[in-house]
Amino acid sequence: MEHSFVLPNSGHNYDAKASKLGMWLFLYTELLLFGGLFIVYMVYRSLNPDAFLIASFNLNVWMGTINTVVLLTSSMTIAMSITAVQLGNSKLSLQLLLLTVLAAVVFLVIKYFEWGAKIEHGLWPGMDHFISLSHGEQLYFFLYFFMTGLHGLHVIVGMIFIIVVMNKIKKGSINKDKNQLLENSGLYWHLVDLIWIYLFPLFYLIH
């Protein structure tokens, strides 16, 4: 246990509390970034309620539901992996993180097929079908592609973050006593989940 005590400014600049606070500060800015987009969505939906309703019928509720379940499950596995590391079980933690990354891949594959179907129907901004739509429906698809796209980008970043963390657990630099980076990757991943929790009803569940 003698190695676990580190003097301030002794060259080992590990500070779990500062690291966590920094991560949260970043997450607050992320909340405002997506918050701004939700406000844009709210304005245009209130101005074009019928167009948003009609456009939303192009989305597959079941694919959205499956993706919600996938993300919620991955949130649980990463939360459990933190528990595992804190209890000193690095092997189980790695397995749970692998499941989280696999869930992220499943999410992206489903998203790929969803976007693929839209693009095949010419609904990507600028395509034939898209141009023939009413103004309100065009706004819906602009927002759909932008917001789910930005969210998908966060999924990819979260995946890379988790893979980096997995390597550090393998090397032993994230362990029972020093695991703030893992916790931060968890926080980021939960934020991705949190945003999807709002995107799902707002785009898929307009009925």
Place this chain on the structure above:
Amino acid sequence: MSDNTKLVNHNDNEIHITSYVEHFGTWISLILLTFMTVFISVFGADLNTLTVATALFIASIKALVVAYYFMHLKYDPKIYRVMIIVVMALFLFFLLMLVVDYLTR
């Protein structure tokens, strides 16, 4: 030396480890809420505006559950919760200003 050990132990005691069972329980509740919101939306379509409100209400409960349990806010120092409230207040302020703008055009 004894002072140092004491300090380490003190810090270790502060760390709260959430059990696997609690995480699983959180997951169950989130899944149930998801199916509830899908069910209301798909089978309660004629309720119209009420479904938007319920969908957002359920989404907010889910967000709180994720933040409180998965993101560990329940067991963290108060400062994180206070700051979330500040951020949310800022967001609501933006929202209010925008609504006022649109209503007074």
